[in-house]
Amino acid sequence: MSATLAKAAPGPAAPEPERAGPDGSFAARAWAATVAAVRSVVRELRRMPYLLLLPGIGWLIFFFLIPLYYQAKMSVSSGSLEDNFTLTWSWGTFSHAWNLYDEHFLRSLYYAGAATVLCLILAYPLAYTIAFRAGRWRNLLLVLVIAPFFTSFLVRTLAWKTILSDHGTVVGFLNAVHITDVTANLGLTEGDRVLATPLAVVTGLTYNFLPFMILPLYASLERIDPRLHEAAQDLYASPAATFRRVTLPLSMPGVVGGTLLTFIPASGDYINAQLLGNPRETMVGNAIQARYLKVHDYPTAAALSFVLMAVILAIVTFYIRKAGTEDLV
């Protein structure tokens, strides 16, 4: 302790001349050291995000971006699993795939669209109830909304086979009130059955992706200040007008997010069509799955998957532009 003090004592006197020295060597050195330190900190900060990004983004480049390249390459290759696939630039695969599966494609868009509209109609009242009318039941209702997620997706989809079974209560009721006659005339069901018809597939798709509609809707509704509703009522707006001119416009981000989150997975799904639908009326997902896993016709599978991706990305881009919600992520 005393030694350090003794050493430090002459300190103030000693550096004085150096700092004031005409060559400014100490000041210059100190200045240079400070600049270097600041620079290295800045450089470190600049490098930091890249260090953080490198593992994750590198992973996605390798396992997400590069596979898309392989898929594109496969779609214009030919060959077989036994004697390898070679790049032959055979664009014919695309027109061949389209001629074979155009109906599957359109059916996918139609089923996914119908399921999305149904999801919106079903989800809105529930999201609205949770956001504005639930009071202390809010958390319980939210848990109930996500509860289906907690049981395996496939097991739950199989449960629809029970619910919609030919001798079940639901189909019995629909037959008794002649709803199946109406849906049969619309081409949605066949005879007095619901299983193995388009209606069953759309019911399954709607069910499976419903939480993806409810949660974004709830998130955007919950942010609305309830006083805006009161203000609208004070200004003599009817409940309908309040909804149309206040609630609905403010919930648009949720509507846009929810429709995308249901439409995208529904369009590529093949589980509902396989488990609940008619084998003659499957979706593009079933076609890709069959081409890929059953007959190992990878080029056709790649071409179909590529077109599906392009169509979905085009729809998403157009839709986001149109709806004006840029910041979805």
Add this chain to the structure above:
Amino acid sequence: MRWLRRNLVVIAGLATLVYSIAPNIVVIVFSFNDPAGKYNFEWDHFSTKAWTDPCGVAGMCDSVQLSFKIAILATVFATVLGTLVAFALARYRFRARGFVNSMIFLPMAMPEIVMAASIGMLFLSIGMEAGFTTILLAHITFCISFVVTAVKARVLGMDATLEEAAKDLYATPVQVFLRVTLPLAAPGIAAGAMLAFALSFDDFIITNFNAGPDTVTFPMYVWGASQRGTPPQINVIGSAMLIISVLVVLGSQLLGRRNRVKA
């Protein structure tokens, strides 16, 4: 009548809730069924056989174990990789931002089957045999985006002044990170990890395209069973998953409430 009009939205909402919960109830009820044929779709008579002997059907419990193994590993990897990316996106400005954002957004903005088929074609082209590793690699890939989204939201909502306060109190950067930043970000990281686990455990489409003949996960098992006969044991696993998850949610809510009271 006026009551009905005022509460119409609530009634419609509850009807939707019934629609979305009905299959879960069917799953639970039919776990107590003793089906007459190979398929467990029509009620025959009550039995607790499936619950007392859940592993009584060949291969099913192995498939559950495999799903757990893959889900845990995928969660660990995806959570680490995703959390780092989320911190970079939330805390730093850098040039490749647009590219990074689209690399995170695109995997979620595409039908799962596109990623399933394309990653399968990568493995095919580089000659990697489908099996445990290919499933794991594919699962990590699709889980990263969801972790990034969950963690980023939390980090952006964090109060930066708390970290500044720690620095003012002479905490080293490591201390600031371990004792302030990480605990604050923990709920987001936990949410991301839980999401990754649930997605991986229940994934079917990507697994279907990248599994080998010996790697049958639980969803793959159910898919196979849907073609050759569904034992009620499948419903037991489904019901047990539901019960465990509800307990976890309730537990975390109670914990959250207690922490709030303490604070």
